[in-house]
Every structure is written in structure tokens, then in C-alpha cells.
Amino acid sequence: MVDSSTEAGNAASLDRAGRVEMQRGAGHDSPEMLLRVFCLLAAAGLVVPGLLLISPIWERSAYLSHGYLIPMIAIFLLYQRRSELFRAFREGTPGRFGVLAVLVAAAFLVLAVIGDAVSPAGVSVPLVLLAACYAIGGRELLRVAALPTGFLIFMVPPPGGVVNAALINLKLAVTKISVGTLHYFDYPVAAAGNQLMIPGHTLFVADACSGLTSIITLIPLAAIVAYLLSHGFWRRLVIMLSVVPLAMAANALRVIVTVIAVPTWGDEVAQGLLHETFGVSTYIIGTLAVLGITRLLR
Numbered sequence: 001m002v003d004s005s006t007e008a009g010n011a012a013s014l015d016r017a018g019r020v021e022m023q024r025g026a027g028h029d030s031p032e033m034l035l036r037v038f039c040l041l042a043a044a045g046l047v048v049p050g051l052l053l054i055s056p057i058w059e060r061s062a063y064l065s066h067g068y069l070i071p072m073i074a075i076f077l078l079y080q081r082r083s084e085l086f087r088a089f090r091e092g093t094p095g096r097f098g099v100l101a102v103l104v105a106a107a108f109l110v111l112a113v114i115g116d117a118v119s120p121a122g123v124s125v126p127l128v129l130l131a132a133c134y135a136i137g138g139r140e141l142l143r144v145a146a147l148p149t150g151f152l153i154f155m156v157p158p159p160g161g162v163v164n165a166a167l168i169n170l171k172l173a174v175t176k177i178s179v180g181t182l183h184y185f186d187y188p189v190a191a192a193g194n195q196l197m198i199p200g201h202t203l204f205v206a207d208a209c210s211g212l213t214s215i216i217t218l219i220p221l222a223a224i225v226a227y228l229l230s231h232g233f234w235r236r237l238v239i240m241l242s243v244v245p246l247a248m249a250a251n252a253l254r255v256i257v258t259v260i261a262v263p264t265w266g267d268e269v270a271q272g273l274l275h276e277t278f279g280v281s282t283y284i285i286g287t288l289a290v291l292g293i294t295r296l297l298r
Contacts, residue, residue, distance in 0.1 A: 033090070036089065036136045036137075039132060039135065039136055040132060040136060042132075043102070043128055043129055043131075043132035044129070046106060046109065046128055047109065047124075047125040047128050047129060049109075049113045049121075050109055050112070050113060050121040050122065050124055050125045050128075051071075051125060053112075053113055053116070053118060053121045053122075054067070054118055054121060054122040054125075054155065054156065054157055055067070055068075057118060057157040058155070061157065062208075062213055063158075063163070063212060063213050063216045063217070064155070064157055064216065066217055066220065067155045067157075070151065070152060070154050070155035070220060071152065071155065073151060073220070073224065074148050074149060074151045074152050075148075077147070077148035077151060077224075077227070078145065078148040078149070080148075081144055081145075081148065084144045085141070085144050085145065088137045088140040088141040088143075088144045088145075089136065089137055089141055091137075091140070092136070092137025092138045092139075092140040092141040093137070093138045093140075094135060094136060094137070094138055095134040095135055095137075095138040095139065095142070096138075097134075098131070098134050098135025098136070098138070099135060101131040101134055101135060102128070102131045102132055102135050104131070105124060105127040105128040105130075105131040106128055106131075108120070108124045108127065109121065109124035109125070109127070109128055112124050118157050119156060119157055119158065119159045122153075122155065122156030122157060123153065123156055125152055125156075126149050126150055126152040126153055129145075129149050129152075130142060130145065130146065130149050130150070133145045133146075133149070147227065151220070151223065151224075154219065154220040154223065158216075163212070166210075166212055167207055167210050167212055170210040170211050170212055170215075170248065171194045171205050171207070171209070171210040172193070172194060173248060174205055174209060174210060174211055174248055174251050174252050174255060175191055175193070175194050175196065175205045175255070176191070177248065177249070177252040178196070178205075178252045178255040178256050178259065179191045179196070181252065181256055182256060182259065187259075187260070189259060196255075196259060198259060198262070198263065199263070200263065201262050201263065203258070203259065203262065205255060209251050209254055209255055210251065211247040211248045211250070211251040214243075214247035214250060214251060214282060214283055214286050215243055215244055215247045217283065218243045218246070218247055218283070218286050218287065218290065219240060219243050221287060221290065222239050222240045222242070222243050222290050223240055225239065225290055225291065225294050226239040226240055226294065229294050229298070230294055230297060230298060235297045235298075238293070238297060239290065239293055239294050239297065242289075242290065242293050243286070243290065246286050246289045246290065246293075247282075247286055250282040250283075250285045250286045250289070251282055253282070253285070254281070254282045
């Protein structure tokens with residue numbers, strides 16, 4: 001028979017030993033957590049020069065005026081996954097090649113900023129943050145933070161050569177679609193490049209009618225809609241890819257309406273406030289179309 005006082009003493013000893021072990025673990029965890037927080041703050045501070053380099057483009061460019069909103073949306077998306085983030089941040093195992101990944105990403109950022117390379121500097125911002133996530137919490141933290149952090153890519157100004165090539169090709173495509181549609185309804189119009197000729201008037205398909213602005217601004221919107229309202233990789237991919245034909249169709253409609261309206265209301269329809277109103281209308285149409293496709297694919 002075992003004395004009950006002996007059992008109570010053993011239990012108390014085990015309880016004290018357990019508390020001591022937990023305190024030791026907490027003592028070990030506290031410096032490690034502080035180190036992780038410091039590394040994350042250091043990465044956030046490191047990307048500031050890159051943000052300062054690309055932010056003036058947001059002010060000057062008609063295609064990237066939404067750039068200021070992208071970091072705030074990324075923070076919101078991270079906040080939505082805060083429980084998973086905190087768990088991965090506390091419990092994730094540092095990536096095996098984390099230090100190397102951070103060094104490479106940081107070097108890329110520094111070189112881009114020194115060289116005043118706007119697009120590479122913008123790309124390096126999410127790269128540095130993702131590398132830091134991998135270094136701190138390994139694949140687990142990287143998996144949770146990848147999509148919200150990767151959303152920052154939509155704030156990056158495309159290279160000038162890419163923008164110019166896209167403008168030329170999109171304007172020609174919108175012109176062909178518009179002229180083909182008008183010819184289908186026997187409307188008298190001729191085209192030479194991005195120039196449209198109707199009886200008594202000559203019009204040009206301007207950069208604003210190319211659809212590039214709609215594409216660049218609708219893709220982040222489509223990404224948010226796909227992320228929040230859809231599921232599955234292929235469904236989300238279809239929603240995002242649908243932006244290009246939707247934007248082109250909406251801007252072709254804008255051109256068609258302008259061509260038909262000019263003989264009646266004059267050249268003022270093709271410029272000024274009314275023309276800008278048409279532009280806002282095409283964006284609204286594109287947004288509603290993206291929401292409609294998302295609903296169909298749910």
C-alpha cells in the first residue's frame with residue numbers, strides 16, 4: 001500500500017517540475033520571438049526605399065493611380081488571415097535557405113534602388129518580404145503570407161517598353177473590333193491604323209480608349225474578387241484572365257458609341273467631359289462583368 005501523503009508529495013513535485021520546465025521554455029521562446037519580430041521589422045524597413053522610388057509613378061501615371069491602395073489592401077488581406085499568420089509566426093521552423101533568400105532579395109532591391117530601376121525596385125518589395133517570411137517561419141509562414149504579400153505586385157509600374165507595346169497592340173485591336181462591328185451593321189466607317197474616318201469627320205483611337213487603363217486597374221480588382229468570392233485555382237485564374245477581353249470589349253463599345261454620336265453631336269463627344277464619362281462607364285461595365293463571371297463560376 002502506498003501512503004497517500006507520499007502520492008500527494010510526488011504530484012506536487014511533478015507539478016513544480018512542470019512549471020519550471022514551462023518557464024524555461026518561455027524563457028527560451030521569448031528571445032526567439034523578439035528576434036523574429038526584429039527580423040520582420042527590419043525587412044519592412046528595408047523595402048521603404050523601394051516604395052519611395054515607385055510612389056511618384058502612382059501620381060504621374062494614368063494607369064497606376066490606384067497604386068496607393070494596393071499596400072492597404074494587402075494589409076487587409078493579411079489581417080483576414082491573422083490567426084494562421086500568428087500561429088505560423090510562432091510555431092514555424094525557419095527556412096533552411098532563409099538567410100540566403102533574404103540576402104539575394106535584399107541585394108536585388110539595393111541594386112535596383114541605386115540604379116533607379118523603378119520596375120525591378122517595385123518587384124523587389126514583395127520579394128524581400130516573402131524571403132523574410134521564409135527565413136522566419138519557413139514554408140508554413142510563407143504559404144500563409146504568399147497571396148496577400150504577392151498582391152503587392154499590382155502596385156509595380158510596368159516597364160515603359162512593355163506599356164508602349166501594349167498600347168499600340170491594344171489600340172489596333174480595339175480599332176479592328178469597333179470597325180468590324182460597325183461594318184456588320186453597314187455603318188460607313190474606314191480605318192487606317194488607329195485612325196477612323198467617317199463622312200465629315202476623322203477620329204483617332206487615343207491611348208485612353210486602348211483598354212490598357214481598364215486592364216491594369218481591373219486586374220487587382222479581379223484578384224480580390226477571385227480571392228474572396230471564388231475558390232479553386234482554375235476558377236480564380238479564369239476570373240483574372242477574363243479582364244483582358246472584357247476591357248477590350250468595353251472600350252470597343254466606347255469607340256463605337258463615340259463614332260455613332262459624333263455626326264449628331266459633333267466632335268465634342270470625342271473629347272472633354274463627355275468622353276471621360278464614357279471612360280468611367282466602361283470601367284463600371286468591366287467591373288460588373290467581372291462580378292458576373294465570378295457568380296457564374298461559383
